[in-house]
Amino acid sequence: MERKLIIAANWKMNKGPAETVEFIEAFLPGAEELSEKCDIVIAPPYVSIPAAAALLADSVVALSSQNVSDQDAGAFTGEVSTCMLNEVGARYVILGHSERRSIYGESDQFINAKVRKALAAGIRPIFCIGETLEERESGKLEEVLRTQVSGGLADLTVEHMADVVVAYEPVWAIG
Structure with missing residues (x-):
């Protein structure tokens, strides 16, 4: 099965709702052409997801969350459930970030x-994987990645894996 490349922009704790609207409105006109070569995903901070969702709903750009809870609902302060993400139209979620x-x-x-x-x-x-510079320089790259993959993706079926995106992002290369 051939996979399409994905460009994902994780905004981390940057861009509030107003900046999100400004950025997406400027970005969308060029996104159509870019989407012919790859899938485009934007992961704004939680407070900006509704603003992003409204603009991205009928576009070629997919909405992502930067995290999700392992729980469905309840007393989990600061957490966001998959039901909530589905309600706002998030199609992706970043997990395992360094x-x-x-x-x-x-x-x-x-x-x-x-x-x-x-x-x-x-x-x-x-699903993010990556090693620190110390791990890389000490020859532990393969061991670290193998551990992250075998633990983080344990017991997933081939069908599950067809829907998982693996993002290799060495910790030492994150800016």
Whole structure:
């Protein structure tokens, strides 16, 4: 099965709703031509998702969340569920990002639970893997990536994997 390239823009904690509207309105006219070569995905911060969703609804650009909960609902302060993401039209979710792994201590097993939750809800996970410069220089690149993949994508079927996007982003290359 041949896959189409994907360009995903993770805005992290940048661009509020007003900036999001301004950016997307300027970006969309050129997106049609770019979409012939690849799929385009934008992942704004949570507060900007509704503004982005309104502009991207009938466009060639897909909406992504930067994270999702492994829970459906409940007392989980600051979390967002797959049901909520489906309601706003998010088609992708970024999971396993190095910042979530290192700053928030997300384990491969926890990421796997989120990947499964996203797939069950029909949201495509953008599963991130990558090594630190220290791991790369000490010859642990393959071991680190193998561990991340085997843990984060554990027990997924071939059918599941058809909907998973694997993004290799070395931690030392993130700007």
